[in-house]
């Protein structure tokens with residue numbers, strides 16, 4: 001276990017925001033985490049657990065303890081005729097795990113290639129891309145109860161997964177820390193390549209396998225999404241909003257070319273990137289921050305921006321979208337106020 005005082009969080013958030021935490025603690029095992037939770041340091045201070053820092057926006061210095069898992073390891077636990085069950089430590093870099101699965105021909109996560117972040121955070125926000133969500137392959141989630149230090153296992157249904165959502169973001173927010181995730185992967189992979197841009201990209205490969213799906217997804221992401229090491233960002237800044245049938249009908253009449261996903265429950269999801277682009281924000285800069293030129297859903301730190309610069313841009317975008325479409329955009333990124 002390593003503890004640092006007044007430590008810069010610059011390497012711990014992909015937005016590249018330079019704030020300090022009063023303390024930063026990195027632990028290497030479940031046992032260390034349990035010991036850590038008993039320390040006065042955590043009893044006397046507020047704390048926040050982070051993963052790869054790819055979905056966070058720090059608004060100011062963090063006056064508390066930042067926890068970070070270094071629990072590593074990818075272990076095959078069970079193999080059946082059709083499936084393989086793999087246990088993965090919360091500190092493993094997500095895309096390293098995807099690369100491992102693709103190399104072994106274990107299907108299920110290839111569409112989620114190149115998503116930044118670490119394995120422990122994936123069930124919390126149910127990461128998703130190109131028609132697949134991590135909930136489709138999660139078997140169970142191992143956690144530690146923050147209050148008691150006891151271990152608890154959540155089966156997939158107990159996680160109450162939904163679009164970018166789970167029980168860990170709602171009723172159990174802050175109550176459990178994920179230490180490992182078990183995945184159920186397919187030994188005879190079935191491809192999921194119907195999603196618009198992936199369906200197009202995959203045509204380059206006459207007989208695609210999961211290797212090619214990974215290559216195609218990587219190519220699309222590299223084209224559309226900025227590399228956080230070069231331009232600070234946290235992926236999609238907003239959730240894609242959902243509107244009801246009446247609102248949808250009105251919008252469609254006015255904007256017949258508007259893209260949408262029919263959720264088949266009387267509601268429709270509209271790509272926030274499209275709404276933002278229609279408001280003229282795509283590629284626009286405001287001081288040290290900007291809206292990405294290839295994907296309007298991504299806000300970027302051009303260098304030296306602080307959290308408030310990003311929030312101000314986000315507020316202006318939300319106002320435009322509210323005025324033009326009567327839609328309220330909700331940030332997907334977690335805003336952390338000191």
Ligand code: EPU
Pocket residue numbers: 128129130131196197224234235236237238239240259271272273274275277282294295296297332
């Ligand atoms: N669009 C525009 N202008 C833009 C961006 C998008 O018009 O600037 C329209 C296009 O019509 C496009 C449609 O929106 O066809 C959808 O765009 P895209 O395929 O890029 O997906 P998205 O809905 O904008 C979501 C996820 C991404 C994920 C992609 C691919 C959310 C909030 N975002 O974006 O996730 O990679 O689908 O599956 O659901 C993330 O969560 O950080 C993230 C990048």
